[in-house]
Amino acid sequence: MENSKPYRDFGDFLREVFPYKVQKISINAGFTCPNRDGTKGFGGCTYCNNQTFSPEYCHTEKSVTEQLEEGVRFFSRKYPEMKYLAYFQAYTNTYDELNSLIAKYEEALAYPDVVGLIVGTRPDCMPEALLDYFSALSQKKFVMIEYGLESTLDRTLTRINRGHTQAESEEAIRRTAARNIYTGAHLILGLPGESREEILHHADNLSTLPVTTLKLHQLQLIRGTRMAREQAEHPEQFHLYTVDEYIDLVIDFIERLNPSIVVERFVSQSPKELLIAPDWGLKNFEFTAKVNKRISERNARQGRLLNPPSSEPVLPGM
Template sequence: MYKEMLYNDLSTFLSLHFPFKVQKISINAGFTCPNRDGSIGYGGCTYCNNQTFNPAYCHTDKSVGQQLEEGKRFFSRKYPDMKYLAYFQAYTNTYGELEELKHKYEEALTVADVVGLVIGTRPDCMPDDLLDYLEELNKRIFVLIEYGIESTDDETLKRINRGHTFAQAEEAVVRTAQRGIPVGGHVILGLPGEEREALIRQAERLSRLPLTTLKLHQLQLIKGTRMASEYEKTPELFHLYSVDEYIDLVIDYIEHLRPDLVLERFVSQSPKELLIAPDWGVKNYEFTEKVKKRMRERNAWQGKYYKP
């Protein structure tokens, strides 16, 4: 089956959960991050600038409900019958008092046509009382928890100032999956010091976790980040992939992934005014088509070299 499909995509996964089309709407709910406010560290991850993934309607001076309504208007022009998932994306969306978190999640669910939640967070920010609540919520509404894993190598995690280890990511994924909640993971391909062989091992390690979905992004150097400053001083420590190189890397990677992992995306597209490199000039859907074409040429499919 997977050979014919090439890879297990998100739209197929969502069609198993919903009898209609759904679209994620990003929300900035005003959270911060323990890696910024001093609880774990300061300055945040060296690559991070949250402006890169906040749409125009996504501002903290607007309530969760307002942002969702504006997001709906944005998408409904093209897809009037669409339903929506409220995507708590910016910073750490499980970092706060339980009642505050519940209020924001439930405000999202009062908005018409919102049929579920996707909550982005860190592996070290999932307390048991919140998991108890999310377990109950997941029994009546679709919930997906997306953890920023970024790398399976602790040296890399330390280098990019993540503030957690891979063991903590493993624990968070397992604890969440044990509650029956679908779990997503996010990783960045091409972080300094991580070559192809290390990334293939990463794919194999992630495949052993009870992840439902996985999101891949290329390393991007963004203005205003510490990583951009590092690149300016020591560019020889970075390998910035050409688009064709990265396509082959993605295919190598997914050939070693567990076949039933849902692959949500392969690239990120940052605003041009913030992006230093690599600037491929390729939209996400164009990149996906290039991956599929190259997979057919290589006779590749997800899990081709996966060993349980």
């Protein structure tokens, strides 16, 4: 690794890219998903309730501009010199007609002090024409495409109703990185039916791919989801981690992870009123502090147990 930190940190990555402070502002642009509207299936992923990751200022009935305005107002009070990344977060943000998609991205980029886009999507929803647009845009602005992979096991992807395969995940990541676009990935650790070793093997798989950033999320059971009903009916098929168990799991995970992949986060935090379990009572920064303390105790380091050796992920220039 290039620095003395035990893992590649997202804040450091942003400081490498930008000469000023930047803040993501989440946007709900009113999209759906192909496994919700019948194209691939109905009902969405079994764990999914999108209220869990949409901030209060981010509502579908508001325009992209209105959502950015509210987000900027919130953050600029403390940091008047802050610049912003428009984060298209909820549902599948590349799943619409090309002209409609580009209009929403351009609306965001036209807002004062917005210096780039982060677009969350699925591996099976990245047409070549849209990659052409992002590739051209990335020559002028910061562009990151975040792919929700959730698992690298096809049997798990089928079980949670993702509607895509691991092969599609790998293809989308390679196609995107080949265009010199920053490429992110999401994984959920602890999905039902996956052993501890299978979870850690996700790190081996990702380490062979040109991934720029990685978000790790613990499995959370959310009210009103099919997965919550499954767990109530078959609790023996689920392992809900304690804080200490999960901390050791993520440290074992990053020790097997290519050291050039930026670790953006270890956990997600669902609204209290929607969360069934596990309820750790920790904010994200408190959990990260515990991880860092445990890393120090274990003398752990990202990539220490990297297997197999792999080429470094593509990190595009601006």
